[in-house]
Amino acid sequence: MPEKTEKPTQESTAEPRPRRRQARGERRIAQLLEAAASVFCTTGYTAASTNAIAREAGVSPGTLYQFFPNKEAIAIELGDRLMHEMREMYGEALAPVDPATPVAEAIDSAVDRFIAFNCRHPVFFALMHGPDIPGRIAEEHDALHATLLLRVETLLTSLLPGTPPADVTRTAHMCLGIYKAGLELILAHGGAEREAYVQELKNTLIRYLEPLAAARRS
Known part of the structure; x- marks a missing residue:
């Protein structure tokens, strides 16, 4: 006697639907974030x-x-992903390097990666350094900057062995200030x-x- 084939239950037939809805939702969110960045x-x-x-995303406000819920929520989501x-x-x-590594080589490697990121995501500079960014993004950026400063200090400790910590911190602040000023010109x-x-920025840091x-x- 042939085996009875069980009919798919409602649960099994419905299972892929939430995943499809979720995938469509993620694509729509990505579309909205790309439009917001522009x-x-x-x-x-x-x-x-x-x-x-x-309008930029080609969808209705609804x-x-x-x-x-609002523009701030979009900016926060975009900022979180970029950070x-x-x-x-x-x-x-900014990983530590061998102390024998030439300064120019270390700067080339670090600057190229940072510039590539910012050129790929110009909205990062617009959001993180604008005068009117939402409070949540400002707080996250401050935390990011503090961690970035520590990583620059770690790299500089490799390149400048024996330098007192206070001097390393001061030098790291100067490097980040030079980079930020150069980045604004580069993106323009x-x-x-x-x-x-880009080459002028590298030359300035090297000198x-x-x-x-x-x-x-010595």
Whole structure:
């Protein structure tokens, strides 16, 4: 007698649906965040609106509100994702190096990675360094900056062995200040001019750090 084939239960047939809905939701969120990044870069955070973000994403404001209650929530989600990626990146870019590593080589490696990240995500600079960023993002950025400073100090300790900790901290602050000023110029240009500014930034850091490293190695 042939075996009876059990009919799929309602639960088993329905199981893939939440996953499909979840995948569609993630794609829609990614679409909205990409649109928000474009709007924030163009107009700044304060002038941006949910209507402008929805229009850039090609959806209705009602669709946007299904995922985000307001502009601040969009900015926070975008900032969180970018800061997570930034933390992963600078863990590699600012790893300790052999003390014999030339300063120019260490700077080349670190600067190239940071510039690539910021050129890939120009909204990171717009959100993190704008005068009107939401409080939650400002707090997260302060924490990110403190951790970044520690990683720069670790790299500098490798390049400047024997330097007193207070001097290392001061030098790290200077390096980050130089980098931030150079980054603003780099993001304001494109093509060959951008590359020229990248090289100028590297040259500035090299000329600042090489005499310090030479003094420590002599």
